[in-house]
Amino acid sequence: MSATVYQSCTLAPETPKSESGRPQVMAACLRKSAVPEEVPRLVPKELVHLKDQSGVLVTGWTRPSPEVFLVGAEWPGEPEGPGGARPAAGTAAGLVRQCGLAVSHAAFGVPLEYQSLLKKLNCTLTGPAPEWRDGRTPVTVELNCSQMIRRGGRVIGAEIMEFTVRHEGRVVCRADSRSQWISPQVYRRLRGDHLTAPWGGWDVPEPVAPELVGCSSAEEVALSATGRPDRWLLRNDPANTEMFDHPVDHVPGLALLTAAHQAARAACGPLWTAPTAVSTSFGRYVEFDAPCLLDVRTSGNGVVEVAGSQYGLPAFRIVLSGRLPTG
Structure with a gap:
């Protein structure tokens, strides 16, 4: 692949996901400012399970309804294929995976110590590639959550997520994932x-x-x-x-x-x-x-x-x- 697929994956148990250990501490970093930033600030790497901040693609989100989020993100990489007609579907998979992880931790309060078990992830590119600007292109991801996961009577995430990626109002990708969150105790077993x-x-x-x-x-x-x-x-x-x-x-x-x-x-x-x-x-x-x-x-x-x-x-x-x- 010419486009890098930055990973949103499970950290080794001995690797801390956050210095604070609390997603709420970093949640404010995800909320979109009322004044558009000339250079969007990327969310903390811990929220998308990365060690390298340069791999982060998520910039912020708003929540128009309890199960719907509008996530700001950056689509990385170079056009791929003859003529550069479309970006790699694998790049899209990495991007939407980061969106789901960030929202799960910062909005739903999934503890950073929990492990994400990915069962399915599907992506389909539906339109022409965005216009590439210095290797990254701003996009908006509409994220719909369903089949909420509850622990102790409170929602801590969504098992099924559906993503619609838009660039300048045009739909360029649709995706869906199925995953679950596992506590450290269960993960060890x-x-x-x-x-x-x-x-x-x-x-x-x-x-x-x-x-x-x-x-x-x-x-x-x-x-x-x-x-x-x-x-x-x-x-x-x-x-x-x-x-x-x-x-x-x-x-x-x-x-x-x-x-x-x-x-x-x-x-x-x-x-x-x-x-x-x-x-x-x-x-x-x-x-x-x-x-x-x-x-x-x-x-x-x-x-x-x-x-x-x-x-x-x-x-x-x-x-x-x-x-x-x-x-």
């Missing part, structure tokens, strides 16, 4: 021996040729060869900041999306356009201590299905809808 991963303590296999997967350098490559053209080995390089903003205890869902995009590019060739839609579902955590295989199936019309497995069990499924040249 759920993760067991995998609660703390020895960060970088695993072997990183050799990358495939960068040009095969649309990368400019070996450091960006997320795949290693298996000897089969329809099967790849996930390559978890801790130095790859596109996939890993910070140490984590499992492979984040958006990192798996990056790998799936590369697998689709390898399967379809350089004339395959960047996907205009992605559909993801995650069934289990992908760990660092065992090989993860990506099996690719193409349809002939640019739609690619990538199925991930680990320990011989299905782990995730990602479908990318690009296009191949006709005639």
